Amino acid sequence: MALEAVLAIPVLMFAVGVVGNVTAIAVLSRTKRERKESAFYTLVCGLAVTDLLGTCLASPITIATVLQSPWPEALCEFHSFLLLFFGVAGLSIICTMSAERYLAISHPYTYKRWAVDQHVARWCLFAIYAGNVLFCCLPLLGFSRSIRQPPYTWCFIDWRSRIPLHVFYSFLYAGISSLLILVTIACNVALCWTLLVMRQRIGKLVPRASIKKHWRERSSGVEIQMMLLLIVTSLVVLVCSTPLVVRIFVNQRWLVNDWDADLQAIRFASVNPILDPWVYILLRRTVFHKVLSLSKRVMRGRAKSILPAGPRPTAQYLMEKNCATPLVLSTELLGRVYLDDTPSTTGAISHVEEKE
Incomplete structure (x- = not known):
């Protein structure tokens, strides 16, 4: 295979990831002051910065090793650490964002009593970074080892090792990642259910038709936007993170040698920081309302086209x-x-x- 064809994918992923995350950070910097002081905004900023750092640190190493094949052992260890850290760190931040939204909507009194604000979110980010750094440094302490993975353009832990301590770390990493995915999905589903229940209860408790109409006009767009954001988030997490977790379980349990599946799994995981800024930032309220108003105009035009001809009231x-x-x-x-x-x-x- 030609060198240009091998370089095309990592270079394209690097460029799209940098542009997307820089755009996301620029959009966040123009957010209103009251939103900047919220915990959710702080977590989104942390996710955007994390994705940008992961893209800027990991992708150039891959591109450099394609141009020059020999891997120094220290560089291989560092590349493996980057893939481990930014993979689980992104999942941790997304899980925290889902939990924060669930707590704010489903348990507002607890959310207020705990005083969840930007300072709490910053401490959560610090705990996520510190905990994941220690967890991903365990292979350097002998809990696992980093090896070059075919086609020898990336390094990762030895997930086919028979050493008990290495096997334990592989299953531990895959288990923690699976737990973060499940908690994220559970929080998103619970939040959607809470919004549906709230809508039904307001419709029963408020007898005035004008108030009900006003509430529906004010809240239906926000609800649809929230549910759309949660659904897209769940799909991104499942599609991008699950293949790598599955490959860790399969490789360590049955010791199979499917190099193409491993490469596709790590590529899917690398797409996650590319899609995150578009999901969390560019699907913000202003863009959503523009798309929603455009769709309403299209639907209204179709409805008028199918009305029967004749005198109007x-x-x-x-x-x-x-x-x-x-x-x-x-x-x-x-x-x-x-x-x-x-x-x-x-x-x-x-x-x-x-x-x-």
Whole structure:
């Protein structure tokens, strides 16, 4: 295979990862002040910085080793450490973000009592970095060893070793990664369920049709955005992280030699920091509302195209022409009043009649 073809994939992944994460950090820097002071914003910043560092540190080593084949042992150990650390660190931050959102929405009183803010989020990031550095340094202390993996362009732990301590570390790393994935999915599913339950309860507890309509208009977009973000997050975590975890379990348990599957798994894991900024930053509220309004316009245009031809009601015609008369306005007000089940209906009707 030509050298240009071998270099194409790592160079492309490096360029897209750097551009995406730099764009994400630039977008975050322009966020409003009240959002910057939130715990979620701090965790998103930590994720963007982590992904950028991982891309800038790991990808150049891969590109350099393709150009010059010999691997110094220290460089191989360092590359293996980078893949281990940034893989589990990204999962840890994503899991923390999901847990923070679940706690804020499902248990707001506990969230307020614990005073979860940007300072707590910074301590969480510090704990994640410190804990993962110690955990990923264990191979240097003899818990495992780093070897070159075919096609000898990357280094990783020896996941086919028969040494008990090495086997233990492989299963420990895969088990912790699996736990982070499961907790992330569980928090996302629980949060979606909480939002659905909240929507149903508000619809039952609030009798006024105008209030219910106002709440739906204000919250439906936020709910859809939140659920879309969580679903995409879950898919990214599953698609990018699961193959490598599965390969660790399979290689260490059955000692198979499927080099192509190993290479594809590490490439999928490397795509994770490339997709994260687009999921967490570019799917922010402003972009989402623009896409949502555009889709509503398209759907409205389709609905108008399938309406039967014929005379339109006078009220609808006047509303479309922006020339609503007092009669139309009174009809709208009376319609809202009659939908009201509260004891103040009679007073509201008399008030409308006086205006007419």
